[in-house]
Amino acid sequence: MEVTGVYHAYGRRAVLCGVDLRLRPGVLAGIVGENGAGKTTLLRILSGELAPDRGTVRHYGGFGYCPQAAVLNDALTVRQHLRYFKVAYGLSDLVRAEEVMETLQFSEYADERAGVLSGGTRQKLNLTLALMHHPRTLLLDEPYQGFDWETYQRFWDLASRLREDGRSVLVVSHLAYDAERLDTLWRLDGGRLHGQTAEPTA
Ligand SMILES: Nc1ncnc2c1ncn2[C@@H]1O[C@H](COP(=O)(O)OP(=O)(O)OP(=O)(O)O)[C@@H](O)[C@H]1O
Numbered sequence: 056m057e058v059t060g061v062y063h064a065y066g067r068r069a070v071l072c073g074v075d076l077r078l079r080p081g082v083l084a085g086i087v088g089e090n091g092a093g094k095t096t097l098l099r100i101l102s103g104e105l106a107p108d109r110g111t112v113r114h115y116g117g118f119g120y121c122p123q124a125a126v127l128n129d130a131l132t133v134r135q136h137l138r139y140f141k142v143a144y145g146l147s148d149l150v151r152a153e154e155v156m157e158t159l160q161f162s163e164y165a166d167e168r169a170g171v172l173s174g175g176t177r178q179k180l181n182l183t184l185a186l187m188h189h190p191r192t193l194l195l196d197e198p199y200q201g202f203d204w205e206t207y208q209r210f211w212d213l214a215s216r217l218r219e220d221g222r223s224v225l226v227v228s229h230l231a232y233d234a235e236r237l238d239t240l241w242r243l244d245g246g247r248l249h250g251q252t253a254e255p256t257a
Pocket residue numbers: 065070088089090091092093094095096097229
């Protein structure tokens with residue numbers, strides 16, 4: 056993924072003021088920033104949900120986007136969500152989705168309606184829906200909110216395996232607890248990305 060000169064304002068409020076970012080294959084990267092720094096705005100632009108005022112975003116291959124708030128239909132079961140997304144992604148089977156469910160350990164909820172799931176389990180489903188087509192690039196907005204400690208560890212194992220498999224993963228969070236797990240960490244401040252590691256521009 057390659058991002059060049061992205062600007063965005065809501066009315067007169069400038070939020071992004073020239074964001075440049077390159078994500079190579081096999082890189083696990085993070086963006087941190089204070090509340091209101093523009094992290095979600097940036098991810099919405101990277102995913103194509105929001106058009107930037109200026110600048111370009113190029114994806115090389117498919118990407119998955121896990122938004123901060125799960126977009127689930129409370130009346131549908133977990134399995135129905137998977138079937139719906141299988142069609143949307145044009146997949147021939149649910150093998151990858153089932154693998155992710157096993158890793159996150161919520162396969163036993165397959166026939167539960169989303170409306171009765173706990174916050175953490177909804178987030179597991181949200182993440183599975185973003186991952187199930189095995190995208191080249193993954194964009195994750197606060198992906199582990201609501202996860203218990205064990206699930207949190209499993210999430211990072213999953214992210215490491217994706218990296219080993221040559222995928223790129225971008226995790227956006229308001230806290231940098233996980234800096235040592237990342238290849239690259241940027242801070243979003245003043246509408247721009249600032250490098251935080253020895254190799255700031257992966
Ligand atoms: N649709 C919108 N219309 C107007 N202003 C918006 C809109 N969305 C976000 N903003 C403003 O843009 C700024 C950046 O918001 P954004 O949600 O991108 O920040 P964030 O870094 O993700 O914050 P948080 O950590 O609290 O989730 C904030 O001041 C917010 O109030």
